[in-house]
Amino acid sequence: MNVRDTEHMIAELGKHQSYETTQNMEDADLIVINTCSVREKPVAKLFSELGNYNKKKKDGAKIGVTGCTASHLGGDIIKRAPYVDFVVGARNISKISQAVEKKGTVEIDINNDETTYEFADFRQSSYRCSVNISLGCDKSCTFCIVPATRGDEISIPTEIIIKEIEKSVKNGAKEVFLLGQNVNNYGKNFSDKRDKSTFTKLLQDISKIDGLERIRFTSPHPLHMDDEFLQEFASNPKICKQIHVPLQAGNDKVLKEMRRGYTKKWFLNRCEKIRNMVPNVRISTDIIVAFPGETDEEFRDTIDVVEKVKFESIFNFKYSPRPHTPAENMPNQIEDKVATKRLQEVIDLHKSHQDEHMEKYLGTTMKVMFEDLKPNGEIFGFSDNYCQVFVTGSEELLGKIVDVKITKANRTSLKGEVVS
Missing domain, CATH: 3.40.50.12160 (Methylthiotransferase, N-terminal domain)
Known part of the structure; x- marks a missing residue:
């Protein structure tokens, strides 16, 4: 954002x-x-x-x-x-x-409404456009400062989103990245008080845009991952098969104190359903360790979720007290050496999962959209499920989606050869 x-x-x-x-x-x-x-x-x-x-x-x-x-x-x-x-x-x-x-x-007015303001056009990428679908956040997570800095959640009207994407596609974009604090909560509140809508309906409308080949989005909220949304994610061929499912913590007591609105059981159920529906999916997440009062035993629930889901990517952090948040004044703040130890355990476990995930792509063929040239004669882009892929190539590949056979894998990226 x-x-x-x-x-x-x-x-x-x-x-x-x-x-x-x-x-x-x-x-x-x-x-x-x-x-x-x-x-x-x-x-x-x-x-x-x-x-x-x-x-x-x-x-x-x-x-x-x-x-x-x-x-x-x-x-x-x-x-x-x-x-x-x-x-x-x-x-x-x-x-x-x-x-x-x-x-x-x-x-600094956090209630200022920019949902119908049409910004002038500028994109850093010629092939991908990022488009806001909502502003602000309607959640009250106790650790998060965002509602105090970005205000209440308001959805941007569908026709404005469609118009912006159509303009970008006309100028060469093949992929759209939909942005919002909780994208799958889209359509609950519009500033013009129009009828409610859903994120699933928005995805269906965007899919009808001629020339648009890929749809990505971040971040959905686990609480709003209903079956209708997951079915659209799995079955819509334009939706890229990578999804961010922010866990934050794996223990029900900690999740309740964070005001996340879901349980460990619900989170695992959603991830299991995603894996079953989309075999090649890549799932990423956010994890906060050492939330105030989190015991060693409660932290084990987070490790248990990581073991079960085996996330392809994790953005993990030690809890950081933020102003204007309830958690800042909670008792039992965790000392840094404990937080550091827990963070390292998550990192080490995740590294083993990354190696396991990346090696399975060896010998497979992936569709890659190439986005940038490197000084060493390589060109890189991303697969449908958001693996970073490098090949030897020239600028003639930029903006194209081509088949690449994977010949080498490391923890964070893949190398391959263009299949002619």
Whole structure:
């Protein structure tokens, strides 16, 4: 979502102020730092980065801070770093052009509604478009700062989503990446109070777009993975067979204290059903270890889920206290050495599963959409189920979906040969 927000800002600044991007910071007339605040480390890093940019920027260059950290710190950013010219929160991206013009601007309204705003067009990839389908979040997970930085969940009207994808396909995109905090909760709330819809219906509508070959999405919520949604995921040939199912924790007591809304049994049932319906599926997840009060025994439930599901990819973290969240003030915060030990156990177990998963692709043929050239003469892209695949090739393969026979596998990527 931050990547897409950045694309929106580049597009708006290009349209309204004729800004262009540069790879050389010393040439920049404007430096924008788009921030995340899901974990503590990026927030701490912000101010050191700001100081560095302020020292190196050319005279007269402006500095702005945007994104989730901008939302929750607001004007305090300018108080701590007076050389910052403006602050624009994650729900106020459409105001970036005006903010650049007025020093001291702070736009951080988390209730601002941008669901019907048509941003100017900019995409970093010629072959894939990222499209927001909703803004904000209607959940109240006790560890998560997102509702305090991105506001309540509102779905973007279907016709606006379809129009944006059709325009991107006309300009060469073959794949769409649908974005939202909980994409499969789509259609519950529209700002114009239209009738409710569903994510499954949206997927069906998007599938009808001529020229669009692949559909990806992130992140669905385990709570809303009903059978209708899973059936559409399994049977729709345009939907890529990779799915992110964020676990967070495997113990029912911890899940309840996190306010996740599902149980270990429900999560395992959904993953088992996905595996049975889609044999070549790749499942990724998020895991937080050492949530306040989590005992060693409760942590074993997380390990048990990892053992049973054997995720292809895991984004795992030690619990990080965040402002504006109930968990920040919970008793029994876990000491870092315990958290580090648990995290390492998850990492080590997952590595063994990764090796097992990747080796099974040796000798198989996969359809790969090639996206980028490497300096060493290789070109890479992604299979339908989101394996990164490298081949020796030239730019003539860019944007094409071709058959590749896999000849080598390592933990994070595959190598192969184009099947002519």
